[in-house]
Amino acid sequence: MHEEITLGGFGGQGVLFIGRLLAEAAFREGHEVVCMPSYGAEKRGGTVWCDVTVSEEAIGALFITRPTAVVAMNPASLSKLEAAIKPGGQLVVNRSLVPDKVKRADICTIYVPANDMAAELGDDSVSNMVILGSLLAVCPVVAASSITAVMGELLAGKQERLALNEKALGAGYDWTKKNLASPESKSKEGAHVQ
């Protein structure tokens, strides 16, 4: 296995957190991991990135230029990353905040209403967990249970938050599996699920 996953979104959307979860989970499953977060002077509002490389071999470059999978939580990350994705790669778009449609047909794109689904669960701020669940459904780089285990440690003592996060993760995962399975949502080149 060798996956290069780039996550992008507004600062404050929890992009770096899900990058960290992904990296920790992959690490605990015994893979080689490099997790390169972007960092800026701004704390909230600017676009942030997180590159997570997961491999069976020692990893060279810290940065990802041709991702095998991308999560776009906001419009800026989609416009920046769409062209870079490797043919046949996966793209998960946050439909709640990204109105644009993907032009590339040689990748598999899923449009997840992450913020809406999070709001339905009672907290808009877990949209990152919804979208992580969705990513795992199309790019099973780690088991969802590994993510849950890591969260259990990182959020130790915050039971309510942990439960909500787990619910959101599951919701994103299930929604994506269900929608992927419906035949009318697939195009010739790849799945375009909306």
Added chain:
Amino acid sequence: MRLETPEFDTVLYHRPESLEDYPLHLCPGCGHGIVHRLIAEVVDELGIRERAVCVASIGCMVNSYHYFKFDGLESAHGRAPAVATAIKRCHPHLVPFTYQGDGDLAAIGTAEIVHACARGENFTTIFVNNAIYGMTGGQMAPTTLLGMYSTSTTGGREPARSGYPIRVCEMLSALDGPAYIARESVHKPSAVRKAKQAIKLAFRTQLAGLGMSLVEVLSPCPVNWRLEPVDAMKWLAEHMLPQYPLGEYKVIEAVAALKKETDHA
């Protein structure tokens, strides 16, 4: 050439144990020698020679560590309070003091002394103010008086061009950290005796772990003031004392209690 020491029955005045027999590099009539001696006497009297550390600075007293018979080190211009901070924090049983001039403490090292005071570091600073840059040849210091001649204010210090002299004790005593701040002088024997008392109280403040202690000592620089030594002493009394009044500027209660112990004893 060394003079033969005549033999006396009783030695009334001798070199303190903490002072080395080392050639002084200071000019005739300079006050630094007096201040060095006072420190050495205090260190002897408190019995702390084996714990004392001289953190020298840059200026005429650059060689201080050679004059004292205890551990000592150089520090970069203005940075002595940072160096002393580290030494005290690493080895709390040591008794470091900084020996700084007016350029070192009140110009280039302003940040370091202010923050050492603000943190309430538990070391002692001896700040010698002679209102001029001595070692570099008599330029304006942050404490140079208005109207005073220096090689960089040849028409006398003018506030419009060169600003105003800094009153260090007044400024630092506004901070919460310091435990003891006083200004003394060495321009006459009675003043020297009071200066020694202040220096001793400063060291005792440190030994009691009460926080930052600082004694400013007004001191003559006859060469750069272009005066004879005796005239320099008179000039100090006449011109510096009004600008820099002597006295205690900060004495926290615990230090006042320490001082009382002495008065009773």
Added chain:
Amino acid sequence: MTEKTLMAGNIAIAEGAILAGCQAYFGYPITPQNEILEHLSKRMPGDGRVFLQTESELAAINMVYGAAAAGCRAMTSTSSPGFSLEQEGISYMAGAELPAVIVNVMRGGPGLGNIGGAQGDYFQSTRGGGHGDYRLINLAPASVQEMMDFTMLAFELADKYRNPVVVLADGFLGQVMEPIVRRPPVTELPDKPWAITGARGRAKNVINSFEMNPADFPPRVRLLFQKYEAICQNEVRFESLELSDATLVIVAYGSVSRSAVTAVKMARREGIPVGLFRPTTVYPFPYKALTELARHADNFLVAELSFGQLIDDVRLAVGHDKRVALVNRYGGVPLHADEILAAIKEMISQPVGR
């Protein structure tokens, strides 16, 4: 002790300092290395060690000077603008022969630059950096594991040679997370009879870099350079990757060398015989090993995050009859593997002799 943890580079430096027995840390916040200061603010005091957030990098380096003079293992960490401020204190430490560790997590410059990773402080760090004649040992990590290991090594070398040692990292290495093995802690620290510990039962100790008489100073400088000669003999370190048949050698250190590793893989996949020479000490620089390589390889591609500083050392090593080219980014942005690959292809497509 082989259990791994996932750790960020800056945290690995902080933990490396703890493991190496660092007794005193002084620092001033500056991005992209704040995590070192924050982490040590939690780790040091509980352990009976000294931690202090200072009013400036000037204060920080002079506190390191004081702690080092007092015989403690002492460290500060900073990033480029702060490293400039610290040059005065570092020069004093070199002059007074004090062991200390200075971590520079480099960022874009000159001036305020930006907070991205960069390597523009190479000249400053490898040539001394402050005033006067001196050198600093410079260790250049390229992974989170090396951030920990080289920090520990830095303390060891500093004490061995009584000289400041720089861990020359960059912002990208500071932020990246990788799995690392935690090393066993250093349990025995060297004796320092020269230190300022109070003149109890011994003659007084004096630490300085000053001689009143100018004629007394040259011997001190000579002694320093005898020491640096020994350092150049004993402490040169580098790593080689796929060099045995390489006709083109990439030379790179730090985070950019990681892009170079990937570029080597990509080039090899296309049948281009490329290798990587990675100095892990940039002072002392591995001139001899590189000169040796130049007997077999004709093309040297220097990949660095500056406008061309490492390249000067490469030219010194390989001589003027070899082709030396530069592929670089500067001012705080990364250099990617595909960009290095493109430079490799361009270099080998040009006829020899230009």
